[in-house]
Amino acid sequence: MRRRGLLGALLSHAVLLAGAVLMAAPFLWMLLTSIRPPEEVFGTVFNLIPTRFAGYENYRVALVESNLPRALLNGAIVCLGILAVQLLFAIPSAYALAKLKFRGREWLFGLVLFGLCVPIQVPALPLYLGLAQAGLLDSFFALMAPFFLTVFGMFLFRQFFRSYPDEVLDAARLDGMGEFEIVWRLAAPAALPAIAAFSIFSIVAHWNDLYWPLIVVTSAERSVPSLAILAFRDSETGGNYGALMAAAAITTAPLIIGFFAARRAFLRGITMTGPR
Amino acid sequence: MPTNRRPPAGITLRGIVKRYGPATVLDGIDLDIAPGEFLTLVGPSGCGKSTLLRTIAGFEPQDEGQVRIGDRVVDRLPPAERDVAMVFQSYALYPHMTVAGNIATPLEMRRLSLAERLPLLRLASPRRPRIRREIMAEVEAVARQLDILPLLARKPAQLSGGQRQRVALGRAMVRDPAAFLMDEPLSNLDARLRVQMRTELAELHKRLGATFVYVTHDQVEAMTMSDRVALMEAGRILQLGTPAALYDTPASISVARFIGSPPINLLPAEARADGAIMTEGLRLHAHGALPAGRVTLGLRPEALELAPPETPGTLPVSLRRAENLGAEWLLHAVTPGGTDLVARVPATAPVPERFSLAIDPARLHLFGADGQRLVTRLGLRVPA
Numbered sequence: 001m002r003r004r005g006l007l008g009a010l011l012s013h014a015v016l017l018a019g020a021v022l023m024a025a026p027f028l029w030m031l032l033t034s035i036r037p038p039e040e041v042f043g044t045v046f047n048l049i050p051t052r053f054a055g056y057e058n059y060r061v062a063l064v065e066s067n068l069p070r071a072l073l074n075g076a077i078v079c080l081g082i083l084a085v086q087l088l089f090a091i092p093s094a095y096a097l098a099k100l101k102f103r104g105r106e107w108l109f110g111l112v113l114f115g116l117c118v119p120i121q122v123p124a125l126p127l128y129l130g131l132a133q134a135g136l137l138d139s140f141f142a143l144m145a146p147f148f149l150t151v152f153g154m155f156l157f158r159q160f161f162r163s164y165p166d167e168v169l170d171a172a173r174l175d176g177m178g179e180f181e182i183v184w185r186l187a188a189p190a191a192l193p194a195i196a197a198f199s200i201f202s203i204v205a206h207w208n209d210l211y212w213p214l215i216v217v218t219s220a221e222r223s224v225p226s227l228a229i230l231a232f233r234d235s236e237t238g239g240n241y242g243a244l245m246a247a248a249a250i251t252t253a254p255l256i257i258g259f260f261a262a263r264r265a266f267l268r269g270i271t272m273t274g275p276r
Numbered sequence: 277m278p279t280n281r282r283p284p285a286g287i288t289l290r291g292i293v294k295r296y297g298p299a300t301v302l303d304g305i306d307l308d309i310a311p312g313e314f315l316t317l318v319g320p321s322g323c324g325k326s327t328l329l330r331t332i333a334g335f336e337p338q339d340e341g342q343v344r345i346g347d348r349v350v351d352r353l354p355p356a357e358r359d360v361a362m363v364f365q366s367y368a369l370y371p372h373m374t375v376a377g378n379i380a381t382p383l384e385m386r387r388l389s390l391a392e393r394l395p396l397l398r399l400a401s402p403r404r405p406r407i408r409r410e411i412m413a414e415v416e417a418v419a420r421q422l423d424i425l426p427l428l429a430r431k432p433a434q435l436s437g438g439q440r441q442r443v444a445l446g447r448a449m450v451r452d453p454a455a456f457l458m459d460e461p462l463s464n465l466d467a468r469l470r471v472q473m474r475t476e477l478a479e480l481h482k483r484l485g486a487t488f489v490y491v492t493h494d495q496v497e498a499m500t501m502s503d504r505v506a507l508m509e510a511g512r513i514l515q516l517g518t519p520a521a522l523y524d525t526p527a528s529i530s531v532a533r534f535i536g537s538p539p540i541n542l543l544p545a546e547a548r549a550d551g552a553i554m555t556e557g558l559r560l561h562a563h564g565a566l567p568a569g570r571v572t573l574g575l576r577p578e579a580l581e582l583a584p585p586e587t588p589g590t591l592p593v594s595l596r597r598a599e600n601l602g603a604e605w606l607l608h609a610v611t612p613g614g615t616d617l618v619a620r621v622p623a624t625a626p627v628p629e630r631f632s633l634a635i636d637p638a639r640l641h642l643f644g645a646d647g648q649r650l651v652t653r654l655g656l657r658v659p660a
Contacts, residue, residue, distance in 0.1 A: 165366060165368065167364040167365070167366045167368035168366075168368045168369070168370065168371070170330075170333075170335055170355070170362070170364070170368065171362065171364060171368040171369075171370075171447075172370070172381075173335070173354070173355050173356060174333065174355045174356060174360070174361070174362055174382075175356065175381050175382040175385050175447075176356035176382065176385035176386060177356075177385060181390075181393075186370060186372075189372045190371060190372065
C-alpha cells in the first residue's frame with residue numbers, strides 16, 4: 001500500500017517535472033542566449049553555459065540602441081489604462097447582471113455570452129476605419145479603445161457576484177447605501193481574487209498583443225514592447241540574437257514578476273471560491 | 277446608546293397582497309402592531325411570514341394594501357427611509373469590515389455626506405473627525421451593552437455564531453430605529469445558544485422598550501418571547517393573540533397543531549343531533565347546539581391523566597414507548613381505534629404496564645368538519 005503510494009507519487013512528480021521542464025525550457029533558453037556573446041550564438045561548438053558572460057553588452061544594446069524603454073513605458077500606459085477602464089465598467093455591469101432584477105437582464109447576459117465568441121479580428125476592420133475617420137490612428141486611445149469593454153471580465157465577475165449573499169446587500173440597502181456604493185464598498189472588495197485573476201489575464205493579453213498595435217501604430221513614439229522587438233529584429237542589429245533575447249527577457253520580466261507576486265490571489269480567482 | 281431614545285412606533289398593515297406570478301404569497305393581511313410590542317410572525321415555511329417582514333422593510337413592495345410605520349405611510353419609501361432596522365438569519369455582516377465598522381456603517385451613512393465617505397476626498401472634510409468620534413462613542417456604548425467590546429477590531433470571519441448575532445443586533449440597535457425587524461435570527465445557532473439568546477432577546481426588548489417584529493418557524497420561540505403571536509398559513513393570518521390564547525383557545529385545527537410541543541392529540545369523533553359526541557367508545561355531550569356530523573377532538577398531552585386499566589369513561593390504550601424527561605414522562609400510546617396519543621404525566625411513579633388515559637372534559641377542544649373551533653362546553657358521561 002505504502003510502496004504503491006510512493007511509486008504513484010514518484011510517477012506523478014516525474015510527469016509534472018517533465019511538463020515543467022518543457023514549459024520552462026524556452027524561457028531558460030532565452031535567458032541563456034541573452035547573456036551569450038554573439039560569436040557563440042551561431043558557433044559550431046555548443047555550450048549550454050556561455051563561456052564568456054556577455055550579458056552586460058547584450059542588455060546595453062537592447063536598452064540603448066533600440067526603442068525599447070519608450071515602448072515599455074507605452075506598454076505600461078496602455079495595459080494599465082485598458083485595465084482601469086475595463087474594471088470601471090465591467091464590475092458594475094457584472095453586479096447588475098448578477099444581482100439586480102430588471103427587464104431584459106437575461107437577454108443582455110446572452111449578448112455578453114455572444115460577445116465571448118467574437119475574436120478581435122472580426123471587428124478589426126470597422127474599428128480601424130472608424131479610428132481612421134476620427135483621425136485617431138497612432139494614438140494611445142486607438143491602442144486602448146477596442147478593449148475598454150470586456151465581456152470576459154463581465155462574465156467572470158458576474159459568476160463571482162452571484163455567490164455574494166443577498167442578505168448582506170439587503171442589509172446595506174437598509175443602512176442607506178445606494179447600488180453604486182454597494183458595488184464599490186461591498187462587492188468589489190469581496191471580488192478581489194477575481195479582480196486579481198482578471199487583471200493578470202488582461203495585462204498579459206495586452207502586453208503581448210502584436211496584432212492590434214501592428215494595425216493602428218505607425219510611429220516609434222507610440223510603439224509598444226511587442227512592436228519594439230519586431231522593429232529591433234528588422235533594424236541594423238538584426239543579426240544580434242543575444243541582444244534580441246535580452247530585449248525579450250526585459251519585456252517578459254514584468255509579467256513573470258507580476259504573476260509570482262499575485263499567484264495566490266490568481267489561483268483563488270480562477271478556482272472561483274466565493275467570498276468567505 | 278443615546279439616552280434620549282425616541283418612543284417606539286407602531287406598525288399598521290391594511291389589506292397587504294403580494295403575488296409572484298400566479299402565486300399569491302400574501303393574501304390580504306391586516307395587522308396592528310402596538311408601539312413597543314414584541315409581535316411574532318410564526319408559521320410553517322412558505323407561509324409568507326418572511327415576505328411580510330420584507331414588505332414592512334420595503335424590500336418587496338406589496339401589490340395591494342398599505343404599510344404604515346408610526347404615523348407615516350411608507351409604501352413609496354425605499355428601505356433606508358423607513359426607519360426600521362433588520363436582523364437577518366445569516367447575520368448579513370459586511371465581511372471585510374471590522375465589527376466596529378459594521379456597527380458604525382448605518383450611522384456613517386446617515387451623518388456623513390457621500391464626499392466624506394469617499395477614500396482620500398474624505399480627508400478634506402474638517403467636520404469628519406468630530407463626527408467619526410461621536411459615531412465611535414455610540415458604537416462602543418452599544419458594544420458594551422451587548423458584551424462585545426473586546427471584539428470591535430475583529431472581522432466577522434473570526435467570530436462565533438453567537439458573537440456574529442450580537443454584532444448584527446448592535447448594528448440594528450445603534451440606529452435607534454422606530455422598529456426592529458428580525459428574520460429567524462436564532463435559527464443558525466446551536467440549541468444551547470438559541471435558548472440563551474432567546475432570554476437575552478426578550479430582556480433586550482424589555483430594556484429598549486422598542487417595537488419588535490420577529491419571524492420564526494419555531495413555535496417555542498414564538499411562545500416564549502412574544503407579547504402577541506400571529507400564526508400564518510398560506511399567506512393569511514390564522515390567529516392573532518397572546519401565546520396563552522393561541523395555546524388555550526386555538527381558533528382552528530391548524531393552529532392547535534402548530535402550537536405546542538409535543539403536538540396536540542386529535543381524535544376523530546361523531547357528533548349526533550342530540551348533542552352527544554362519540555369517540556373511541558366514549559360518550560361526551562355538548563352544552564348547547566351542535567350540528568351533527570364529523571368533528572375532531574383536540575387534547576393537549578397534559579390534559580390526559582393516568583388511570584387504572586378498564587376504568588369506566590377512560591380511553592383504554594396500549595403503550596408504545598415511554599420517554600423519560602426527568603420531571604415527567606411522555607407516554608406514546610395508541611387507542612383501540614388506531615389513533616396515536618401522547619400523554620404528559622408527572623414522573624412520580626414508574627409507568628404501569630397496563631393503564632387507561634382519563635380525559636379532562638373541561639380541557640377538550642372541539643373542531644368542526646371545516647377545522648374551525650366550535651365554542652361549546654363539553655361534558656363526559658360516564659356509564660354507571
